[in-house]
Amino acid sequence: MIPKDGSMLIGEPFKDPTSVPSRNASSYKPLHTFALPKGAEKHYQQQYADMYFLRLALLKKAVIQKAHEAWDDFELGGEKATYVERVLDVRQGELCWVVGTVYMEMNLKPNVLDDISKEHWIVAPPPRETYVNSSGADDMMLEDESGRLRVIGETLNSTYVTGCILAALGTEQADGSFQVIATQFADLPRQPQRWEREDSDRTTVTKTKREKSGKVAIVSGLGITGTEDDDLTLDLLLEYLTGEATGPTDQSNAAQITRLIVAGDSLSHASPILSREDFATKKNQKKHVYGYDASAYNATPAEKLDSFLTQVLPTMPITILPGASDPANVALPQQPLHPALFPHSRSFANPPALSNETLHGLDSVTNPWEGDIEGWRVLGTGGQTVEDLLKYVEDVHPIEVMEMMLRWRCIAPTAPDTLWCYPFQDDDPLLLRECPHIYLAGNMKKFGRRVIEGPAGQKVLLVAVPKFRETGQIVLVDLESMEVELVECGVVQPGV
């Protein structure tokens, strides 16, 4: 007889030993959409114009179709809107609509030429809070292969950023700028059914009985620095996840968690490109060592992360994504964290030579990442895409930005403009081909959740996961009911 509040000190002693709750297995099928070729097969000689071309070519059809549906019978002052092929072919006074890529002209955007003139080493550019010019001198343009068209209009005060594909209806003014009345974007793509990939893999048609799905726990921004201040909350989290904390109620809750997703920024200062402060301290050090200084490497953060993972892994499979401050490549899509970082926990993972995924242990995956958990399609990012987008707009909630990214079908619209990115030439995996059921973004300032709907009945759950180091919160998503819970681990000050 377990009392409701979990306190075992009230009531009679138990007769039977309390049952030990067990965890179910997690049904997991990752996709390798963002894996890049290794080594010498990765080329960098192509231009980024290829990426913009691919984005426009792949999304143009969808946008045109949506715009046709919306504006085919649109009339203004007795004039019907016509579709113009090239952006520069708009005629003055004629009501028409064009499709192009948005380009925001902002002088506060990081400019590579400034950095070259100031320093000789590659250092992260100074972090700017926002690129928006307070005096309003920013311009918005619509671009395609023919050229750029400056656009103005009140409807454009909403959140448009460089890289999204838009259809704009309006007319050209005398000074050459295009006055926009309405805009249209591609909106959500087709959403697969739950369990679609598993069912299509099966050859027999018999419907297998599946167990009730559990919950997935998402934590991001562990921010392990190696000093003692992260020990306490990390240990509390560990105890909660392994079911050692508190009482039977919480333990049975925790027993429902079937998988943990670590969404980026697990290590606090491990990015290969130093921030300005780190670089300044290194430069001022007395000893000038040419090349790599091995004595400066501090292995404690990685060891702490490894021991944390090793203690959780026997009870629960983990998917770990790299983040902005993790030792992975800086350009998107970030490749999986190397198993060399996890000397102990890699025994729970398949070696990369054998297989590129681990279904029941530690799966080190790319950022952004796409996969199927319990049949639901999940799209997760470490948060760099959302952070960068927020710098282009003012007073916008991160959840709104996440919704817009899905509706534009671009996972990283500001790449390659202000977000470092690999120059794709053949195919752009950063475009949304299939609508996910759950979209996660890690390292956000605050927790947020929203369910959005698409034109064809798609439903997506958006979850913004806060930084664990600052808030101590982790997010639990129930995969049967799509409910989201927030669990906070921390120390309660007595008497406050």
Added chain:
Amino acid sequence: MPPKRRSTGPAAKSQQSTLAFHGASNKVTKPGTRAANAKKNILAEPVKKEEKPEATDVQVKEEEEEEEPTTAEAAIIEQTEQVQQQTQSTPEEDEARRITKKRIEAYWKKEISGDKAPRAHQQGLSLEEKILRKFDMSGQYGPCVGIARLKRWQRAHRLGLEPPIEVLAVLLKEQEGKDKLAVQRSHVDELLNARADTELQV
């Protein structure tokens, strides 16, 4: 005392070539394409005539060309090899191989029928090269720099942009010719990524 100068005996025949400040192979101005293409002769006839009397110079130049290709060239080389390794030809390739020369000429006539002025500076180019250059300059198939022409055609085809099949026919025919690499790299790519170190010939 100043060092003893070597007496002017019979001039020893040295292996080194003599300095030559004249001739097509020793131009001081930056031809860009010329330097990279001395081996791969696009403008074959005029260059060859001038090089005949200076056989040694040409030889030295050829040796220098054995250096590592630039990264841009290396990537195009690899893309061409990858494309060539595809043993089974796709349906559009099959169709392209069946296109006759007459049809290609008719296609070209149709392409330039809308031109208001005659094409300047294209007298020395073959019909194939003219067709390929027009394909390079068509912006709707994407940028032509940093990508092999065949790969660009296939990418445009995959994206549903309907690139003309005659261009594929010309590309496949040229591939069977002698200069596989020169054909795959667009002219603009060579101009933009020209090698600056092939000028010094001493």
